[in-house]
Amino acid sequence: MKQKIGVVGLGRGFMAMGQSLRHHPDVALAAAADPSPEARDRFSADFDLPTYESIEELCVQSDCNIVYIASPHQFHRSHVLTAAASDKHILLEKPMALTLADCDAIIEAVDEVGVAMVVGHTHAFDPPVQAMRKMISDGTYGRLRMINLWTYTDFLYRPRRPEELDTSAGGGILFNQLPHQMDVVRHIGGGLLKSVHARLGAWDDTRPTEGASVVMFEFQDGCFGAMTYSGYAHFLTSELNGGIGEGGLQVDDTGCGSARRRLQKLNGPDAESLLKRESGYAGKGLPDPSATALHPTFGTLIATCDKADIRHLPEGVGIYADHGKTVQSVSFGRGSENRSSVVDELVDAIRGVAPPVHDGRWAKATLEACLAVAKSNETGVPVSLEHQVALSKDKH
Ligand SMILES: NC(=O)c1ccc[n+]([C@@H]2O[C@H](COP(=O)([O-])OP(=O)(O)OC[C@H]3O[C@@H](n4cnc5c(N)ncnc54)[C@H](O)[C@@H]3O)[C@@H](O)[C@H]2O)c1
Structure with a gap:
């Protein structure tokens, strides 16, 4: 039923x-x-x-x-x-x-x-991320040593409600984009982060919240890595994924800076809220079903193991090993949507x-790591984490 x-x-x-x-x-x-x-x-x-x-x-x-x-x-x-x-x-x-x-x-x-x-x-739910974790937990390519994730988007220049540009109300990348990156990295690495050391950038007074970050992280087992995010709408990492973006679809690339240019034509926050409503569900309804064999990408994600680098691709998982490169295709979930x-x-x-x-404990650990990014940025030193939980074994 x-x-x-x-x-x-x-x-x-x-x-x-x-x-x-x-x-x-x-x-x-x-x-x-x-x-x-x-x-x-x-x-x-x-x-x-x-x-x-x-x-x-x-x-x-x-x-x-x-x-x-x-x-x-x-x-x-x-x-x-x-x-x-x-x-x-x-x-x-x-x-x-x-x-x-x-x-x-x-x-x-x-x-x-x-x-x-x-x-x-x-994006930890993306099937290629899950497949990468399975290869890592099975030990297919040896021990996981390092994870790198780079994501460049137009996040900060999409039409926003006022609170989405106010960090204290949950705005900016800290509460909206780092949870994706942190969840992906924690999923690939098994969950148990030890510490983060981070810098945040808030560089546009007209969008007064954080739009960029670099986070260096370390897991309890010694695996380390870095995640970089920019939502400043110039370079987009979809370009490094054959044009495929977050929805698993070709990004409508009307040119570098197009998200900024669209906002420049508007007349203040009310016009922006209106654009958000008009281009949202009430105005447009649901987008077409994805009807694509390609997976969403959230930047460029590479996990370095002893015997291979493995990479999230729109087609599945790219494996770069001694014998050369192979691509393993990965199926969608039961509903075939992204x-x-x-x-x-x-x-x-x-x-x-x-x-x-x-579950709740997993997501709390992800929020803890995101809040620690803000603290590390303020204090300039690494922040240790206390509420991390391991990825439950039966679903690796
Ligand atoms: N996982 C993702 O990729 C993703 C993408 C977009 C949004 N989100 C999440 O979805 C949530 C909503 O964000 P959004 O971008 O859809 O915002 P939005 O402004 O586009 O839509 C919010 C909707 O909630 C309605 N709403 C406001 N108060 C409400 C209430 N008390 N009860 C019920 N509905 C209420 C609004 O009328 C509006 O229709 C956020 O937590 C956001 O992080 C997740």
């Missing part, structure tokens, strides 16, 4: 996840909640399903057994508490929350009721097939 999903928050997150929910063989959309009448109207027209103004109404009135929480970060804690109190299983968008105390409250609420929770999507593996993990947890890998 299909699991029934109620969506909370019909914005960009739902746009990115919607087709993976819609086309998964084990789940069906059942309802949605959003305070915006335009977003609710669009959902009713697209799916002919009930809509509500709030998560409270959705939890009481809808027959869904899963709630997908894709509301803005500041609501994640209260929305999980509401969903758990109604015995709903939970798919929670990243970042899990804005503080470790909120993560603890979420973990406690979910544990108390005994529902399943997966925190995602992050985020199907997120749904697989939650459904398997609900059905008792396997406990979730990316």
Whole structure:
């Protein structure tokens, strides 16, 4: 029997996840909640399903057994508490929350009721990342020594709500892009980071939040590496992946700096919020199904083992070994959409097939590492981590 999903928050997150929910063989959309009448109207027209103004109404009135929480970060804690109190299983968008105390409250609420929770999507769910980890944990190419991840995007110049440009309200790359990078690196390395040493850049007074970072990290087993992020919308790392970007599709490359030029034509924050709404789900609906054999890429990711460098590619995993280069193709999750593996993990947890890998404790450890990046940037010294958890063995 299909699991029934109620969506909370019909914005960009739902746009990115919607087709993976819609086309998964084990789940069906059942309802949605959003305070915006335009977003609710669009959902009713697209799916002919009930809509509500709030998560409270959705939890009481809808027959869904899963709630997908894709509301803005500041609501994640209260929305999980509401969903758990109604015995709903939970798919929670990243970042899990804005503080470790909120993560603890979420973990406690979910544990108390005994529902399943997966925190995602992050790019750690990308099938090539999972396949790379399997090669590493099997020891196929010897011991993992180093991980490097480079991601250059137009993140800071996509249309934003005001709080998305305010770090104290969860804006900038710290809460929005580093959770992807940190989750990927922790997944590849097995989870147990020891410390991070970082620098953050906030270089545009008109977008007053962090847009760039370099993080050097070390795992407890001695593996080390670095992740670099720039959201300043000039070079894009999709260029290093045959033009394939975060959605597994050819990036619409209308030229270097196009995201900046689009914003320059706007007249202030209201016009920007309006553009965000118009280009979001309420204005545009869901994008077409991915219909591609290619995987999302989130920059250039290379794991160095004793006997090979292995690299995330849109086609799967590139293996650069003594005998030369080979490419191992990697299949999608059960729903054949680019985020199907997120749904697989939650459904398997609900059905008792396997406990979730990316659960509350995992996501809290990822947030801890992101917050440590900010602290290291302030203090100028490495920050040790205390809440790290290992990747659960059965899903390597
Ligand atoms: N994993 C990813 O790749 C990805 C991509 C985009 C967004 N996200 C996550 O999704 C979440 C939402 O971000 P977004 O970019 O979709 O924002 P958005 O502004 O595009 O959409 C947010 C939606 O939530 C609705 N909303 C506001 N308050 C609400 C409430 N109290 N209850 C229910 N709905 C409410 C808004 O009306 C809007 O429709 C964030 O946590 C973000 O990190 C994740």
